[in-house]
Amino acid sequence: MAIFTDRSDAGKRLAAALMRYAGREDVIVLGLPRGGVAVAYEVARAIGAPMDLLLVRKLGVPGQEELAMGAIASGGIRVMNDHLVRYFGITPEEIAAVAAREQRELERRERAYRGERPPPDLRGCAVILVDDGLATGATMRAAIHAARALGAARIVVAVPGAPAETVASFEREADELVVLAVPEPFYAVGTMYEVFSQVADREVRGFFERASRIPGTGAGSRWRNGGTPGENTN
DSSP states (O other), X not given: OOSBSSHHHHHHHHHHTTGGGTTOTTEEEEEOTTHHHHHHHHHHHHHTOOEEEOOEEXXXXXXXXXXXXXXXXXXXXXXXXXXXXXXXXXXXXXXXXHHHHHHHHHHHHHHHHXXXXXXXXXXXXXXXEEOSOOSSOHHHHHHHHHHHHTTOSEEEEEEEEOOHHHHHHHTTTSSXXXXXXXXXXXXOGGGGBSOOOOOOHHHHHHHHHHHTTSTTTGXXXXXXXXXXXXXXXX
């Protein structure tokens, strides 16, 4: 049985669990495209925080692409599931081929979504990483590594739902984990939603544009171009 109506509903309900971050100058919400951006927008709007994007691409097992053997993220981050790599006997050449293909798509999406806008400076920030749900958690794990590498001071993983075993693993990975639902049994992220349609590139751009108009946030502009959280760079 579905738990959320759609991603907007999930984002509003997730925001209610994150209100302690409202009004803080050091907070930024990062949505994981594509599906996580609609959820992140509602969180950012509710808590009055800037929203930006952190692009992550799953590395699928050859022949079983839905099964993640790892993931890559903006900033040259790669995270691998060594157990799955050994179990399936995946060669370094196969990994390199998959990673190269996904890197091209990651770069295409960076251009499509961000255009000429620079990425946010995460140094010293409390970063709220938002997706529309977790399954294996491979993409979110890469996002955590990327945010840490970019200087985030605190990482909060916030998702509408995830399976129990994934929740347990992320309690060790993030500084804080906010999960609204832990379905048992867990089948797939989409089964938590009544409406779980594919999110198009134009929708991601639309949420990104709308986020820039959230009153008082400027979608991260306060600490771009060399600024730091709380510093007025205008």
